[in-house]
Amino acid sequence: xxxxxxxxxxxxxxxxxxxxxxxxxxxxxxxxxxxxxxxxxxxxxxxxxxxxxxxxxxxxxxxxxxxxxxxxxxxxxxxxxxxxxxxxxxxxxxxxxxxxxxxxxxxxxxxxxxxxxxxxxxxxxxxxxxxxxxxxxxxxxxxxxxxxxxxxxxxxxxxxxxxxxxxxxxxxxxxxxxxxxxxxxxxxxxxxxxxxxxxxxxxx
Numbered sequence: 001x002x003x004x005x006x007x008x009x010x011x012x013x014x015x016x017x018x019x020x021x022x023x024x025x026x027x028x029x030x031x032x033x034x035x036x037x038x039x040x041x042x043x044x045x046x047x048x049x050x051x052x053x054x055x056x057x058x059x060x061x062x063x064x065x066x067x068x069x070x071x072x073x074x075x076x077x078x079x080x081x082x083x084x085x086x087x088x089x090x091x092x093x094x095x096x097x098x099x100x101x102x103x104x105x106x107x108x109x110x111x112x113x114x115x116x117x118x119x120x121x122x123x124x125x126x127x128x129x130x131x132x133x134x135x136x137x138x139x140x141x142x143x144x145x146x147x148x149x150x151x152x153x154x155x156x157x158x159x160x161x162x163x164x165x166x167x168x169x170x171x172x173x174x175x176x177x178x179x180x181x182x183x184x185x186x187x188x189x190x191x192x193x194x195x196x197x198x199x200x201x202x203x204x
Contacts, residue, residue, distance in 0.1 A: 050081060056121045056129045057086040063120040064090065064133075067113075073098035075135075086131040088117070103138045110135055111170055132172060143176055150180035153201040157186055163202040168192065174199055 057079040068075050068090070075098075078089040092099055103110045114133040121129040134140065146169075153164040166177065174190055177199050181188040188201045 052125075052127060053081045053084070053086045054079075056125060056127065056131060057081065057088065059121045059124045060086065060088050060117050060129070060131055060133075063117055064088065071098065073102070075099055086129070087134065088131060089134045089137075091136060099136050103135050107138055107142065110138060139172075142173070146173055146176045147180050150177045150201075151184065154181060154184045154186050157201055157203055161203065163200050165191075166199045166201070168196050168198045171197075 061077045075090040075092045080087045118129045188199050
């Protein structure tokens, strides 16, 4: 890796300098995510200018493009700004095992990579980012699964009258479930801390 590449891969270098192993690094970036995003869980789109979002999209794309080059993984990067957020997608025309590895089991690697990308944007712009990273359409597919989870929880609450606690998920996924539950006429709240933060669905 060149000196310039090392400077640009700021988050990876930070992990190395702290002598953290891979599991510790993954835990660190996951812990950093919900704390900043969760506070904005129900206020998406407020107070962020279009030009700032476009800037963070460009910075994120540059960071991810260099990472793909270093890892020798093929993929096209698309940037979209909507609803007060920047959405970055990495896709490949042909099935790529490399991109699948960047998603990981249950999207774990994808979540970590998203946090590293946000840190890169913070370093370059001095602004915190709530950008959303998707790889090979994983989040789109997951959104359909989350809708079904919300529908099943609502049906259970209506049938039994008891609250239903869902499995822990990221702040971004909780936002999708909160919206789905509200559309179905029931109430949901986030409970727990850190990796255990989850949604509880109730009738009121």
